[in-house]
Amino acid sequence: MPTLWDKTRALVHSQVTDVALDLFLAQGFEETTIDQVVASAGISRRSFFRYFGTKEDIVLGDADTLGPLFAEALAARPSDEDPWTALERAASALPSSRFPEDRAFAIAKLVFTTPSLRARHAQKHAAWQRALVPVLQRRMGTADGPDIRATAIVAAALACLDAAREVWVATGGTTPFPALYHEAVAAIRD
Amino acid sequence: MPTLWDKTRALVHSQVTDVALDLFLAQGFEETTIDQVVASAGISRRSFFRYFGTKEDIVLGDADTLGPLFAEALAARPSDEDPWTALERAASALPSSRFPEDRAFAIAKLVFTTPSLRARHAQKHAAWQRALVPVLQRRMGTADGPDIRATAIVAAALACLDAAREVWVATGGTTPFPALYHEAVAAIRD
């Protein structure tokens, strides 16, 4: 059961996130300092870094938890699905953004136009990859150990996710994201 | 013609790179401070940052120039090649690592095991992507503007490069790299 501490922590976390995102969207990520954030949020600098390990984690914090979830969803797919369908279905089973629809687009744009955010986003994808490859490898019946086939498929699928997100941002969010992802996978498989 | 200054600059650059890589390989990238590097290299801290914009650029500096080269090599491929072959041939036409063979492996390993280096490496790949997509798009006869197909193919090809590099590192460099890349592309296309 969540203790009072836990609830307080969760509340502070979401409050600070809200305030910080307002600032980021208004004046840019790099142009906003931690000091501004903590001043607006009414929290001490030191405590801030206990809630968010890095500045980027304000925006990308939940990406950490998504990796294992993705791996789990992939493991749960029926074993007669080919890798690509399994990955696509697993991806669509993930919880969508924790942000309201209108903010989600602005945040995606922020991530894709801010170097440090994009870099950290890539790091998280690398972590997903480490979680997904063994699962896919088992599903493909490959022996353990480094396997180029499983690694390439997972890397390519994640690349499609990024490509879809990028085009989604570039086109102003008009085309629905899952359709773009599907098209991306179709494109690399002819 | 290269003036005396240019030659001096190039010399200093390579000297500092050598010294720094020795330190990185001996005690790790994050465990080595800029102050240690400049002390060992006999250069001032301030001048160091004029040669290398960031610490990561000591290791990944040449990746910047490789992007346009890649795009140029792709544009030079005969137009009857399919995108994947064209990309593969273009990639193999790129100048190989500026480091001697034995160091190249150690450095690749360093890059793939150091978060900040891997992040910066991903940023450079993103830059390559921006350079490659328009070229591929023209070759595929697509109209200008964001196109999911070209974007996905380039992103997937770069992902294959990374996957190949990763497996190459994981297997101790035994399998030749181009073969791994070829296998990676084959794997995602069945």
Next chain:
DNA sequence: CGCCAGGCTGGCACTCGGTGCCAACCTGGC
């Protein structure tokens, strides 16, 4: 009720990467 343990907070000082600025210097051309 009082007390103690353990987690949370905020402040301070510090490290490290990176930048702006400036005075001193060196190279090359007139």
Next chain:
DNA sequence: GCCAGGTTGGCACCGAGTGCCAGCCTGGCG
């Protein structure tokens, strides 16, 4: 021999992130 322009190193500074410590608040126990 002098002047212009690029170079160097030193200094002060900024922003992100960490270790440490003292004070506080919560919850459990006698």
